[in-house]
Amino acid sequence: RQNGETKANPPGYRKHGDEHPRSTVTFKSAGFKLDTQYDRVRLSKGSNLKEYWSDFVLCKYRTRPDVDLSTVENVQQVKVVWTGDEWELHFVCKVEIDVSEAPGEKTVGVDLGINNFAALAYEDGHSELYPLNCLKQDDYYFSKRIARCDDSDSEQATRLNQKKSARRTHYFHTLSKHIVKRCVEEDVGTIVVGDLSGIREDDENDESKDWGRRGNLDLHSWAFDRFTKLLTYKAEMEGITVEEVSERDTSKSCSCCGRKRDANRVERGLYVCDECGTVANADVNGAENIRQKVSPSPATDGGDRSNGWLAQPSTFLFDKETGAFAPQERVTS
Ligand SMILES: [Zn+2]
Known part of the structure; x- marks a missing residue:
C-alpha cells in the first residue's frame, strides 16, 4: 500500500x-x-x-x-x-483496511487520453466525459509565470514547478475519487481501463495516441500510469476491481457492429461507422470497446443504433470553487 x-x-x-x-x-x-x-x-x-x-x-x-x-x-x-x-x-x-462489498456486477470502460482525460462508457449505454479544462488552464498559467522567471533553475521557478505538480496530483486524486463514487452509484463491480503501455510498444505508428503532438499539454504516459494506480487503489477500497486490457484496435473499431477499418471516419471528435451508421463520440466509442473486452455484451440490446446515443455523453468539469467535479452546466468557475 x-x-x-x-x-x-x-x-x-x-x-x-x-x-x-x-x-x-x-x-x-x-x-x-x-x-x-x-x-x-x-x-x-x-x-x-x-x-x-x-x-x-x-x-x-x-x-x-x-x-x-x-x-x-x-x-x-x-x-x-x-x-x-x-x-x-x-x-x-501493510495496513488493515475495511474493503467494502462490490457495489454491483456491472462494468464500465475507461479510455484515457489527451483531449478528454477520461471517457467512461457504462454498461447501460450512458457515457461521461472528463475534459482537461482545469489542467490546461493551470498549465498555461504556470508556464507563463515560469517563463517570466529570469533563471529556470531559480528558487522561484522551482517553487512554481512544485506548485504545478501539486495541482496535478490534486486533480488526479479528485478525479479518481469522483469516478469511483460514480461507479458505486452505478452498481459497477469492474472498471476496465485501457493499458496504454501496449500501444506505446506495439502500435507506434498509430497516430490516434500520439502523445507528443496532440494538444499542447506536456502530459506524458507516466501521468496515465499514475492515474490508473490511484484509481485502482481507491476502487479496491470500495470492492471494485480494476482490469487493464490492451487498447489495440479500440479506437478503430465500431463498438456497435464491431466493424474494424481504418477508413471509419473520426471527425470533430465523432466516430462515424459506414457499416451500421453509428455516430459516437470517438473517446466514448473507444471506452465502450475497452469495456467490451471484459464484458462482450453490447451496451444496449436491440433498438436503433443509429440514433447517436454514444454521441451525447454527459460532461463533467472540475469546479475550482468547490474543488470537485460537477456536470458541465453547473460549473461556473
Ligand atoms: Zn458499426
Whole structure:
C-alpha cells in the first residue's frame, strides 16, 4: 500500500543518457532508516548506485495532511519515484483496511487520453466525459509565470514547478475519487481501463495516441500510469476491481457492429461507422470497446443504433470553487 507521498529531491540520480528518467529506486528494510520524529529518512546506497549516491542520502519529507507516518508500525519499503516533475518518496507499509462489498456486477470502460482525460462508457449505454479544462488552464498559467522567471533553475521557478505538480496530483486524486463514487452509484463491480503501455510498444505508428503532438499539454504516459494506480487503489477500497486490457484496435473499431477499418471516419471528435451508421463520440466509442473486452455484451440490446446515443455523453468539469467535479452546466468557475 502506498500510504504516504512526500516531496523530496535526492541529488544526482539519473540513468545514463536518459533525459526523462522514469525509474523507481526501491530501498528494502535494510536500506533505509526512518526517523518519524524529525520527518527524515536515511537511504543507504545500493551496489548498483555507487556512482551516483554518496554513502547515504538524508531526505527530509513532508507527508500529505491525512497521513501520519509515526502511527504506521511497519514501513517495509521506501520507493523513490520520479513523477515526471519531481521526486517523490513512497513509504510502503501493510495496513488493515475495511474493503467494502462490490457495489454491483456491472462494468464500465475507461479510455484515457489527451483531449478528454477520461471517457467512461457504462454498461447501460450512458457515457461521461472528463475534459482537461482545469489542467490546461493551470498549465498555461504556470508556464507563463515560469517563463517570466529570469533563471529556470531559480528558487522561484522551482517553487512554481512544485506548485504545478501539486495541482496535478490534486486533480488526479479528485478525479479518481469522483469516478469511483460514480461507479458505486452505478452498481459497477469492474472498471476496465485501457493499458496504454501496449500501444506505446506495439502500435507506434498509430497516430490516434500520439502523445507528443496532440494538444499542447506536456502530459506524458507516466501521468496515465499514475492515474490508473490511484484509481485502482481507491476502487479496491470500495470492492471494485480494476482490469487493464490492451487498447489495440479500440479506437478503430465500431463498438456497435464491431466493424474494424481504418477508413471509419473520426471527425470533430465523432466516430462515424459506414457499416451500421453509428455516430459516437470517438473517446466514448473507444471506452465502450475497452469495456467490451471484459464484458462482450453490447451496451444496449436491440433498438436503433443509429440514433447517436454514444454521441451525447454527459460532461463533467472540475469546479475550482468547490474543488470537485460537477456536470458541465453547473460549473461556473
Ligand atoms: Zn458499426
